[in-house]
Amino acid sequence: NNNNNNNNNNKNSYRNNGFHRCALSYTVSVLSIACGSTTAGILLRYTQPGQQVHKICFGRWEEGRSQDGKKWKTLEHKGPLFPPEYEPLPQDVSFYYNGKPLRLSIVAEEVATFYAKMLDHEYTSKEIFQKNFFTDWREEMTAEERDLICEFSKCDFGEMHRYFVEQSEKKKDMSKEEKEVIREQDILLLCEYGYCLLDGHKEKIGNFRVEPPGLFRGRGEHPKMGKLKKRILPEDIIINCSNDSKTPEPPKGHKWKEVRHDDTVTWLASWVENVQGSIKYIMLNPSSKLKGEKDWQKYEIARKLKLKVETIRKEYERDWKSKEMKKRQKGVAVYFIDKLALRAGNEKEEGETADTVGCCSLRVEHITLHKELDGQECVVEFDFLGKDSIRYYNKVPVDKRVFKNLKLFMENKNPEDDLFDRINVSMFLLNNYLLFCNQLLLLNMFASLLSANMTLEEKLLSYNRANRAVAILCNHQRTAPKTFEKSMQNLQQKIELKQKQLDEAKAELKKAKSDYRESKTEKLKRLVEQKEKMVKRLQEQLKKLQLQMTDREENKVIALGTSKLNYLDPRISVAWCKKFDVPIEKIYNKTQRDKFAWAIDMTNEDFEF
DNA sequence: CGTATAACTTAGCATTCCTGAA
DNA sequence: TTCAGGAATGCTAAGTTATACG
Numbered sequence: 064n065n066n067n068n069n070n071n072n073n074k075n076s077y078r079n080n081g082f083h084r085c086a087l088s089y090t091v092s093v094l095s096i097a098c099g100s101t102t103a104g105i106l107l108r109y110t111q112p113g114q115q116v117h118k119i120c121f122g123r124w125e126e127g128r129s130q131d132g133k134k135w136k137t138l139e140h141k142g143p144l145f146p147p148e149y150e151p152l153p154q155d156v157s158f159y160y161n162g163k164p165l166r167l168s169i170v171a172e173e174v175a176t177f178y179a180k181m182l183d184h185e186y187t188s189k190e191i192f193q194k195n196f197f198t199d200w201r202e203e204m205t206a207e208e209r210d211l212i213c214e215f216s217k218c219d220f221g222e223m224h225r226y227f228v229e230q231s232e233k234k235k236d237m238s239k240e241e242k243e244v245i246r247e248q249d250i251l252l253l254c255e256y257g258y259c260l261l262d263g264h265k266e267k268i269g270n271f272r273v274e275p276p277g278l279f280r281g282r283g284e285h286p287k288m289g290k291l292k293k294r295i296l297p298e299d300i301i302i303n304c305s306n307d308s309k310t311p312e313p314p315k316g317h318k319w320k321e322v323r324h325d326d327t328v329t330w331l332a333s334w335v336e337n338v339q340g341s342i343k344y345i346m347l348n349p350s351s352k353l354k355g356e357k358d359w360q361k362y363e364i365a366r367k368l369k370l371k372v373e374t375i376r377k378e379y380e381r382d383w384k385s386k387e388m389k390k391r392q393k394g395v396a397v398y399f400i401d402k403l404a405l406r407a408g409n410e411k412e413e414g415e416t417a418d419t420v421g422c423c424s425l426r427v428e429h430i431t432l433h434k435e436l437d438g439q440e441c442v443v444e445f446d447f448l449g450k451d452s453i454r455y456y457n458k459v460p461v462d463k464r465v466f467k468n469l470k471l472f473m474e475n476k477n478p479e480d481d482l483f484d485r486i487n488v489s490m491f492l493l494n495n496y497l498l499f500c501n502q503l504l505l506l507n508m509f510a511s512l513l514s515a516n517m518t519l520e521e522k523l524l525s526y527n528r529a530n531r532a533v534a535i536l537c538n539h540q541r542t543a544p545k546t547f548e549k550s551m552q553n554l555q556q557k558i559e560l561k562q563k564q565l566d567e568a569k570a571e572l573k574k575a576k577s578d579y580r581e582s583k584t585e586k587l588k589r590l591v592e593q594k595e596k597m598v599k600r601l602q603e604q605l606k607k608l609q610l611q612m613t614d615r616e617e618n619k620v621i622a623l624g625t626s627k628l629n630y631l632d633p634r635i636s637v638a639w640c641k642k643f644d645v646p647i648e649k650i651y652n653k654t655q656r657d658k659f660a661w662a663i664d665m666t667n668e669d670f671e672f
Numbered sequence: 673c674g675t676a677t678a679a680c681t682t683a684g685c686a687t688t689c690c691t692g693a694a
Numbered sequence: 695t696t697c698a699g700g701a702a703t704g705c706t707a708a709g710t711t712a713t714a715c716g
Contacts, residue, residue, distance in 0.1 A: 132713095274706070282684075282707065327713095328679070342678065343706085357680085406682095407710065416708080450709055451684055488710080489674080541684060550699065615700095622684070629682055652702060675715090682709065689702070694695100 132327045134353065138304045140259035140268070142311030142319075143332045143345050144252060145297070146275035149173040156226040159219035160212055171204045174291055177278045179223035186280060192289035196278055199291035259331060259347070260308075267348035268331065273300070279338045283417040283452025290338050299334045329353055339415065350657035359661055362632040366672060376401065383464045389485040395468050396422050396483050403459065404537050406450060407488045419448045423488050428478035432469060433458075441466035453540050522645055526636075531617065533626040541622040551615070558608050565601040572598050628655065633662035634670050641668035 151172060157164040158175055167175060178196055181187050197215045204212065212218065256271045276294040279287055297317035304310060306324040313319050320334075330344040347353050368375075375397070382394025399405050399422050408421020420429065429447035436442040439460045449455045461469075472482055572594035579587040633651075637659070640647050651659060 270705075272705090280685095280707085285707095330679075333678095339707090341707095344679075346680080354680095361681095409710065411709095419708085421709085450682080451707075453684080539683080546699080553698085625683060654703070673716105677712100677714080679712070680710085683707080685705090685707100687702105687704070689700105691700085692698100694697095 134329045135326055136262050136305070137308060138259065138261050138326070138331070139308035140304060140311060140331050141256050142302060142313070143273045143300065144256040144271055145273050145295075145314060152176070152223065152226065156222055158223060159221070161217045162219070165211075168205050168208060171200065171208055173276070174200045174203050175220065176223060176227070177276070177291070179220035180227050181278065182220055182224040186288065189288065191284075191286065192278075195287060195289035196291070199289075203291070261347070261351070261353065264352070266351040266353070269346050269348045271345060273334070274336075274343065281417060283419065283448060285417045286414055287338055287416075293337045295334050301333050303328065303331055303333070348657075350654075350660060355658075355661040358658075362634070365632065369672070380462075380464075383462075383468055391468050392472060392483040392486045393490060395465055395472070396486060398462075398465060402461075403445075403457065405455075409488050417448070417452050419450060419452055421449060423483055423486060425482040426478065427473050427476045427480050427482055430469070430473075430482065432466065432473070443469065449538065453538065455538050519645065519649070522643055523649055526639075526645075526650055527623070530623050530627055530631070531621055533630065534621050534623050537626055537630065539622045539625040540620050543619050547619060551612075554608065554612055554615070558605065558612065561601060561605045561608060565598065565605055568594065568598045568601050628658070632672055633659035634666040635672050637662050637666040638668050638670035641666070 149169065151169055158167055158172070158179075159165065178187065178200070186192050193215055197218075201209050201212065253271075257268055258265050259268055260266075273295045274292070277292050279285075279290045279292050281288045297313040298320055300320055302311055302319050302322045303325055304322070305326070310322055311319075330346050332345040333342050335341070336343050349355070349358070379394040379397045379401075382390045383398075385391050385394070400407070406421035408424040410424060420426065425447065429445065431444040431446070433442040433444060434440070436444070436458065441463055442458050442460050443466070445455055445457045445459070447455055469482075472484075476484075572591070575587065575591045575594045579591050636650055637647065639645070640650060647656065647663060656663065
């Protein structure tokens with residue numbers, strides 16, 4: 064089934080996808096789909112020459128395959144796609160040292176271009192970035208170059224930078240035909256490298272390209288920003304595939320580091336990255352069966368947790384009064400996670416990454432206790448940097464017992480001491496409920512904000528509001544786009560212009576009316592009608608613009624995608640769409656529909672989380 | 673059983689694509 | 695038809711969780 068159709072309105076496309084996922088290689092058609100909480104059953108019609116058989120295929124996603132830790136039976140692929148080799152600069156473009164042009168060795172030049180390309184980014188103005196870059200760059204130089212190039216301040220990448228700006232302008236100005244040729248080549252590469260064969264089925268790969276070399280750009284105040292991310296060679300790469308499959312060919316003149324056949328993992332290739340020493344993987348796209356099943360499992364666990372959540376809450380409230388300090392800390396930490404959807408907060412190595420924290424790694428300096436604040440009692444003020452160095456700032460009234468405990472935890476401690484010094488994340492994992500407390504909370508909230516008897520637009524607005532509420536709770540932020548202020552101004556101008564037009568139109572209408580009153584000709588009557596229409600249209604346009612303005616303002620720093628993609632059970636959304644007659648394309652775009660194909664397939668309108 | 677690290681999910685920013693208003 | 699600006703997609707960093715290991 065190579066049904067890559069663009070016809071999104073065709074409901075059958077999901078069905079087709081669905082049975083493609085079902086690991087059958089016959090030509091079949093789906094007669095019906097049934098689903099319970101753990102088992103999805105599909106009634107199929109096998110169409111073979113001269114016979115027709117009906118059969119029920121049960122896919123037990125939960126148990127079954129994962130029992131023995133095997134992730135696949137067969138796996139075949141072409142290996143990753145490498146970035147193009149470095150192309151040296153033209154003769155007339157040069158690096159300058161101490162005011163004089165200097166021709167660099169190929170290797171040193173390549174690293175220099177990484178910096179030159181980033182020159183107009185504010186990263187390059189940071190001292191740590193410059194220092195890390197310069198240190199790593201000098202490592203790549205020849206001995207002579209290293210002798211000569213000793214001071215960063217004497218380096219001038221300006222000409223190189225201008226060259227790259229020029230190049231990208233040229234690229235932009237290419238003709239349609241030229242762009243089309245490039246596009247086609249890209250598609251060919253995608254076809255060749257972008258898919259693999261897993262258990263006999265073609266599946267899309269998520270990231271089939273090896274990450275190109277460049278300068279590391281961490282988030283926030285990362286101590287390693289600017290370090291050289293080295294070029295990855297086939298000799299660095301471990302290939303994973305089944306042993307009877309065709310082993311991918313390394314590029315000419317090269318060898319793989321290793322070819323292994325590990326069916327307990329899902330990755331196709333991996334390598335060690337030099338900046339942090341972590342492993343990078345080539346894995347499947349979220350639309351693949353493998354990832355879909357895992358996602359489904361996640362939500363099933365969350366669903367089971369729903370039945371337990373009251374017990375869990377009672378348990379942690381009891382822990383607040385425990386004699387054991389450890390238990391008290393655990394109780395308060397879980398309370399935070401439940402109430403505020405904080406991340407678990409693993410320990411991390413100091414100096415290796417940006418200084419960010421989650422719940423268990425909160426330090427005394429990150430919270431302030433207020434006996435009373437803005438008319439509320441027992442308020443905890445949080446201020447810390449979380450994942451991706453996104454600031455979490457919140458003032459939360461908490462239970463009195465929690466407040467007392469926090470005071471206790473903070474006694475005789477320095478600001479840089481751990482707030483919860485007796486616990487760590489692994490203690491929660493034993494009970495394995497943290498993450499799902501959050502999800503439950505979010506999902507319930509989400510569901511409760513939706514309702515019937517609305518127009519399509521209102522329904523969608525309500526959906527987005529719910530989505531936004533979840534995103535706010537989870538603190539999913541984005542930095543306002545650089546063009547935000549400008550585009551806001553533009554919009555404001557548009558609104559003003561529209562207002563002016565409206566005022567004028569109104570005046571014209573008034574005049575037309577009075578003209579008509581004086582001499583009741585057909586022509587003037589039509590003019591009045593025309594002006595009335597005009598006013599109405601302008602009013603509508605104005606209202607739309609104003610709505611757009613509020614919506615955009617509200618979304619200024621809120622990122623909706625993350626919660627939609629990772630936290631909200633898609634079956635709730637799908638069921639809601641079916642129940643209230645909202646086309647699924649209105650809430651999920653193509654990528655999202657692909658990722659959630661399993662939910663779209665197996666959910667009917669009476670699904671309850 | 674605790675810890676290290678491999679594996680895998682979640683996340684925001686950058687780039688590209690597409691659409692709808694002028 | 696053009697082009698600004700928003701949506702979609704791509705990329706890879708930064709988390710969490712599972713697993714291996716002593």
